[in-house]
Amino acid sequence: MTTNTEFQNVTEDLKWRGALFDATPGAEHILATEKITAYNGFDPTASSLHIGNLVAIMGLVRLQQYGHTPVALVGGGTGMIGDPSGRADERTLLSVTDIDYNVEAIRAQLEPFLDFNAKSNPASVVNNADWLRTTDLLTFLRDVGKHFTVNTMMSRDSVKDRFSRDSGISFTEFSYQLLQAYDFLKLYENDNVGFQAGGSDQWGNILGGVDLIRRIHGADSEGRPRAHGIAYPLVVNSNGEKFGKSIGGAPTLDPKLTSPYKLYQFFLNVADADAVPYVKLFTMLNQVRIGALAEAVSAEPHKRAAQKALAEQVTLTIHGQSGLDQALKVTQAFFGGDISGLSADQMEDVLDGSSVTEVTRDQLSGEGLRFSELAISAGVGKSGGDVRRTIEQGGMYLNGEQIGDANRTIKTEDLVEGRLLIIRRGRKNYSLVKLAEQLGL
RNA sequence: GCAAGGGUUGGGGAGUGGUUAAACCCAGCAGACUGUAAAUCUGCCGCUUUACGGCUUCACAGGUUCGAAUCCUGUCCCUUGCACCA
Numbered sequence: 349m350t351t352n353t354e355f356q357n358v359t360e361d362l363k364w365r366g367a368l369f370d371a372t373p374g375a376e377h378i379l380a381t382e383k384i385t386a387y388n389g390f391d392p393t394a395s396s397l398h399i400g401n402l403v404a405i406m407g408l409v410r411l412q413q414y415g416h417t418p419v420a421l422v423g424g425g426t427g428m429i430g431d432p433s434g435r436a437d438e439r440t441l442l443s444v445t446d447i448d449y450n451v452e453a454i455r456a457q458l459e460p461f462l463d464f465n466a467k468s469n470p471a472s473v474v475n476n477a478d479w480l481r482t483t484d485l486l487t488f489l490r491d492v493g494k495h496f497t498v499n500t501m502m503s504r505d506s507v508k509d510r511f512s513r514d515s516g517i518s519f520t521e522f523s524y525q526l527l528q529a530y531d532f533l534k535l536y537e538n539d540n541v542g543f544q545a546g547g548s549d550q551w552g553n554i555l556g557g558v559d560l561i562r563r564i565h566g567a568d569s570e571g572r573p574r575a576h577g578i579a580y581p582l583v584v585n586s587n588g589e590k591f592g593k594s595i596g597g598a599p600t601l602d603p604k605l606t607s608p609y610k611l612y613q614f615f616l617n618v619a620d621a622d623a624v625p626y627v628k629l630f631t632m633l634n635q636v637r638i639g640a641l642a643e644a645v646s647a648e649p650h651k652r653a654a655q656k657a658l659a660e661q662v663t664l665t666i667h668g669q670s671g672l673d674q675a676l677k678v679t680q681a682f683f684g685g686d687i688s689g690l691s692a693d694q695m696e697d698v699l700d701g702s703s704v705t706e707v708t709r710d711q712l713s714g715e716g717l718r719f720s721e722l723a724i725s726a727g728v729g730k731s732g733g734d735v736r737r738t739i740e741q742g743g744m745y746l747n748g749e750q751i752g753d754a755n756r757t758i759k760t761e762d763l764v765e766g767r768l769l770i771i772r773r774g775r776k777n778y779s780l781v782k783l784a785e786q787l788g789l
Numbered sequence: 790g791c792a793a794g795g796g797u798u799g800g801g802g803a804g805u806g807g808u809u810a811a812a813c814c815c816a817g818c819a820g821a822c823u824g825u826a827a828a829u830c831u832g833c834c835g836c837u838u839u840a841c842g843g844c845u846u847c848a849c850a851g852g853u854u855c856g857a858a859u860c861c862u863g864u865c866c867c868u869u870g871c872a873c874c875a
Contacts, residue, residue: 619826650824683825737833743819754839774819
């Protein structure tokens, strides 16, 4: 074992972290000897990136760390078509308004990761809508389409899979690979972007772009390809399941959709076997730190040192110090002690930012409000029957106390210090209910 | 356009006149055990103020029946073959 904690270049680093799946010939050499500009595309099919995108984001971060210039491409144009990769069925097209909204949201989510003010290699965000929406059909077919044979296009796995299915593939999605190749070409020509990074599912699309650039611009003066690509592996957990595919869908990077607390909890609950690999992939911690964590995991697994480090680091980068503080505070309150001992102020503080529901004083007066109704509006139950069943199984709590009666009603006396209620479903799902302010009545 | 096959509860997929709110698997939820893990086990998993009750469901609209997801008619959609086009 050497004491050397620094890697010479980004590829060594990525390899050590298990984050390099494939690279075009010569790519590693260039990454080690030159400072390049690399881009990674993000699909605006949803309003938020999720943790599945984290590998790619961290890839850009590491590239920047080693002096390369990262470019995040948000697919406002390609999003209008839809990538068939990894899809069993045709996508439903999104409206332009939705896409534009998503593009903005994603742009904002990428910002905490990258340094946009670096002197020599500032990060930037581009939107392929800027060129794709204005390119005219005939020009595109002549300049780009001419370089692709349908034979190759059909041999793509993402396309082939769909051929064998009943649903087939539309021409629209079939064309997708051309668009992504065109993006690379545009970025190469306009901004001298010579690298594309992406998940292994994007490898075919990446090579398509590399190929297109070679066909149009040929090799450089030394006979080397002008464009390169690297791919990250698909992250799976120790059960072979796709990363993030649990607990009601993948956590997002949007604090409104996934509170810092929930994000923190997601990573804290990672299985032992996954903890160290994930730390390597998703944090900037160095070899020494990670080596120590690995030892800690095997020596004292119950202390979950790696899980804690992982959850802390990820929450910190995505939601900042205040987000992490909040996540830790909530965790401490819920798992460290008894929340029924907390004051209303503390509860509110701890749960601020997670889902909050309001009730009016009227609703709680007289007969009171049925617990099941409140639980549904607070989002911890799907229907009256669902809530009742959960209560019967002992899974519903009000202010830290288990509810035994499915007909439980909520009255003003139940409010903690006259203004708050805490509903809990199962072990980890908390929801805050506030008494609405009465406005000038 | 013609012909054949098909559309079942989140997904997959049984079920072809009654005991079917609908097998089974996966996913999901709750509980036990634990380390807020994994594995395992138990219960739940259309709606309903608690129900051996009521209601609404098997693409949609009608119809036949004491009774239909199951039969008939029409409509929509999907798949496959043929034709048309080229």
